[in-house]
Amino acid sequence: MADKKRLFLLDAYALIFRGYYAFIKNPRINSKGFNTSAIMGFTNSLFDVIRREKPDHLAVCFDKDGSEARTEMFSDYKANRDETPEPIQLSIPIIQDILRAMHIPVIECAGMEADDIIGTLAKQAEKQNYQVFMVTPDKDFAQLVSENIFMYRPARMGNGIEIWGIPEVQKKFEVERPEQVIDFLGMMGDSVDNIPGLPGVGEKTAKKFLKQFGSMEGLLENTDQLKGKMKEKVIENAELGRLSKKLARIFTDCDVQFHEEDFELSMPDGQKVQEIFDELEFRRLKDQFIKLFSGEDDQPQTQVTNSPSAKKAAATVAGAGQFSLFDSDGGQIERTDSRKSLADTPHVYQSIETGLAKKLFLEKLMLQESVCFDTETTSINPLEAELVGIAFSWDSGKGFYLPFPEDQKEAQKLIEELRPFFENKTIEKIGQNLKYDIKVLDKYKVKLKGPLFDTMIAHYLINPDMRHNMDVLAETYLNYSPQPITELIGKKGKNQGTMRDVELSKQTEYAVEDADITFQLKNFFGKELEEAETKSLFEDIEIPLVRVLADMELEGIKLDEVYLKSLSEALSSDIQQLEKNIYQHAGEEFLISSPKQLGIILFEKMALVNKPKKTKT
Structure with a gap:
């Protein structure tokens, strides 16, 4: 083979x-x-x-x-x-x-x-x-x-x-030869292809006829062995049966x-x-x-059911011909990408140092009408996350990054300097998934006030069937590929780092890029919302709901632990009693959660149904 x-x-x-x-x-x-x-x-x-x-x-x-x-x-x-x-x-x-x-x-x-x-x-x-x-x-x-x-x-x-x-x-x-499948389909017909078949002949009867007569022709030649209505139907529709077999045959x-x-x-x-x-x-x-096509595929392989033919097929050498996808001399597919990126897009992203630079930045920040901000933290869980830095952008291709100290007392002092901005009721705050940022800022006792624009929510209203993460939005609407976070902190897993482990210059490029992209998306989606006539839905329902959901998640749900524990004990006791009753009726103990063992008890031992219909499980 x-x-x-x-x-x-x-x-x-x-x-x-x-x-x-x-x-x-x-x-x-x-x-x-x-x-x-x-x-x-x-x-x-x-x-x-x-x-x-x-x-x-x-x-x-x-x-x-x-x-x-x-x-x-x-x-x-x-x-x-x-x-x-x-x-x-x-x-x-x-x-x-x-x-x-x-x-x-x-x-x-x-x-x-x-x-x-x-x-x-x-x-x-x-x-x-x-x-x-x-x-x-x-x-x-x-x-x-x-x-x-x-x-x-x-x-x-x-x-x-x-x-x-x-x-x-x-x-x-239930045939001897695969060719008999033609007779099987001819006898029972095929509703998908509108092949009529023999009236009154279904799957079970077709299998029975094939065992008895071997073929459509064998059936039609031996109608004297049939009885009652079935005999009449087969005789009356003999030509229909022959036609159905012809229709079912693959040329x-x-x-x-x-x-x-x-x-x-x-x-x-x-x-x-x-x-x-x-x-x-x-x-x-x-x-x-x-x-x-570069021999680097790491996708998990789809499982093949264990069967004689699967084993036989597996014995054949894969890729045995003149061409193999993984030959060293087979060449490789080079990525072609028309999208822009940090490497080939002019931009001015600055990190803000303490002293005069920070003072001037804060003064300029408060003069803006609309600002996009993006928090960089130590965790995707906002209840555990600590601020590493915050990026700001209010002009395409430009932005600022304010790093935060690891000492939480010093971090709180810095956030206090930003409080006038975050709690300003007239400056519009733009973000991607603002609910996360609201919850992070709440840890520092800062409330996000004023008009909000969430690009993730906006895009959901514009195109609900697409994915809404920032990378997809940037590639789709801006023809731009953002820097992957994995380039900075590694892939997900126990060895993945956090933004605190990343040097400041790289933090700045990554964080401000996010804020810059989100700011550009806002300008695009704002027009789209008006054209789709969903702006009022966005402003009057969706954005207020972001604040409500954030408050609910921050508040949490109070649980009566004592009552839940007593309920658990009562339910466990009831389950144990039910199991005893089941074993008593069955006359033996078995694994109740096993469909196979349960089926044996119900249908073979207790015989609740005379001829139960069996399935694959």
Whole structure:
């Protein structure tokens, strides 16, 4: 098995629809109002296959104009389907652009479905000693499974990837041969594709007929062995059954050819892919793409369910072809970024020293009408955080940073000098997530008064479906990439430092950049709120609510610990008594929280139901 090359054929529309509906409750809408759910979902599936399998050869197959042959046979074929959602229609050309930029073949054939293209290519590749994986959740593909052709069902809803070979198809459909899946689908029909099937024949009856007669033809030739209404229905609808089998069969003779050199996975056009991802605002996918094709990918791999075919597939050497994503000579994807940053943007960020400089700064601060400020602290928990410094900005590209001493008495003296600003009722204070800053300042007995503008809240009203953190907002609206905090204090974990560990010059650049960006975002979002007619909602409800929520979180909730402890003891006593009663009725002790053990007690020992319906769990 180890000498076989591997071909992965992706069922485009099945994965696109799946990706789109995976985000249906929380659609991925970018700043332009474009729904990117289908593109994101499909690309995630594609990257997962490449990351896990490192395939030698890969292609993506699309439907084009439906199935002419099946429609000619049955005019109502797939006639029950709703029109493809507009976001998916608009996403298809973009997905194809991504694939072409990645040098992945886009295979489509007029009048043919992707099922038929995949079936044709799979059979051709098998003859050329390939192991083929059909990447699709569609059960219809089970009919194509053979010794070297597998279904590769992507992970979903916490379940791992499923690889179906002959044993899995035999078990799933209770057939002897995968080809009998065609008969199975023909007998029971398919509501998704509007294949009628035999009236009155469902999944259980179809499996029963296949065990007894072996095929649709075998059933129709032996109707004398049937009884009652079922006999009448099968005889009356024999032609419908034959037609349904024809509709369910996947064609393997499409006008496509498998030339292995055209399907080799090769190094993509990194610049073009990144340009598309930038346009779509796919920051994480862009990072994944660069790491994936540079051999630096650290994403956790999706689990594969343990099955005979999964073990067989794992025995094949991944990336055994001419190209491997991780060959040292395979080249690397270089990051291309049109966004500006600290390094190439003119700016004047100053740290304020004690004495005359601080005196002049405070005087100038009090003359402003609108100021953005950003607190730098020792913790993301405002109730534990200590001030390390505060940045201020009231002009784009400019700002000031006032460092705070570690000694809390000295820090309190410094904040007292800023109290007139924070408690001024006419100067507008701008911030990103001001609720955090309000709670931090409260530790120093300072109240934030006057008009407030929170860019995070404003953006939520402008585009609620997007993420609202400052990095995303800066990249999206200002075409600017802020300095990551990890460059200063390291990644999250026990070894991560705090801003106190960072030298003053770096603190200044980082902190004032945040204040400067937030000030610029405010100018942008202010106009957006007016255009969206949500300014009054923002000023009259959302901003006052920020203060209320901050006060509530600072005040906390008083708990009656004595009562809660007595309630806990009473509930524990009740639970113990219930457990004793359960064991008494069951006649033995068992793990009540185990569905498997509970099922044995209820349905096997106590026989509460004669024929319980079993599920996977």
